[in-house]
Amino acid sequence: DARVTQTPRHKVTEMGQEVTMRCQPILGHNTVFWYRQTMMQGLELLAYFRNRAPLDDSGMPKDRFSAEMPDATLATLKIQPSEPRDSAVYFCASGLVLDTQYFGPGTRLTVL
Amino acid sequence: GIQVEQSPPDLILQEGANSTLRCNFSDSVNNLQWFHQNPWGQLINLFYIPSGTKQNGRLSATTVATERYSLLYISSSQTTDSGVYFCAVAFMYSGGGADGLTFGKGTHLIIQP
Numbered sequence: 001d002a003r004v005t006q007t008p009r010h011k012v013t014e015m016g017q018e019v020t021m022r023c024q025p026i027l028g029h030n031t032v033f034w035y036r037q038t039m040m041q042g043l044e045l046l047a048y049f050r051n052r053a054p055l056d057d058s059g060m061p062k063d064r065f066s067a068e069m070p071d072a073t074l075a076t077l078k079i080q081p082s083e084p085r086d087s088a089v090y091f092c093a094s095g096l097v098l099d100t101q102y103f104g105p106g107t108r109l110t111v112l
Numbered sequence: 113g114i115q116v117e118q119s120p121p122d123l124i125l126q127e128g129a130n131s132t133l134r135c136n137f138s139d140s141v142n143n144l145q146w147f148h149q150n151p152w153g154q155l156i157n158l159f160y161i162p163s164g165t166k167q168n169g170r171l172s173a174t175t176v177a178t179e180r181y182s183l184l185y186i187s188s189s190q191t192t193d194s195g196v197y198f199c200a201v202a203f204m205y206s207g208g209g210a211d212g213l214t215f216g217k218g219t220h221l222i223i224q225p
Contacts, residue, residue, distance in 0.1 A: 043215035056212055098142050100160040106153060
């Protein structure tokens with residue numbers, strides 16, 4: 001049963017620290033997405049890649065967030081420096097072009 | 113701007129009841145998905161349905177793309193159906209990429225035994 005995996009599942013850190021979240025998409029999926037869920041904003045798209053190339057990162061605060069796909073099996077989302085307002089659940093999803101997006105279990109980030 | 117609106121925001125039902133959840137969207141779509149977010153926070157795919165009708169057990173969904181709405185039907189509700197139901201769409205003419213999903217605020221469903 002193919003699934004999107006994310007690590008870590010939970011992360012507590014202090015303001016100013018670097019945070020790295022990792023995602024392993026489903027094998028064969030060529031599109032990878034990062035979403036964030038907060039109580040105030042709900043679920044929102046941060047960025048996404050196709051064939052490892054960034055297609056859209058307009059939802060991402062550029063000054064502190066960066067997203068990369070070092071290879072087809074790994075996507076990373078980094079926050080440096082982290083701030084309390086970054087506390088949220090970060091979801092990774094993968095899929096094929098104009099097809100179902102499958103979501104990972106999420107990383108729950110708390111920035112103190 | 114582009115919008116996804118879901119109704120009702122909250123719904124409390126007794127076990128065994130049927131329900132209809134609605135999603136209105138403001139523009140042409142490439143993708144429309146329904147999700148169930150369970151109490152543990154997992155987003156579970158229910159349907160990929162940019163148009164037409166699909167059924168899966170007690171759940172079914174219909175999207176009328178020309179009229180810009182989708183409906184999710186839940187029949188014979190069970191307590192395990194509780195959670196938040198999200199509609200999410202990828203708009204055909206979004207300013208950025210055309211694949212990213214825009215989510216509605218969800219319908220919070222509580223099924224009481």
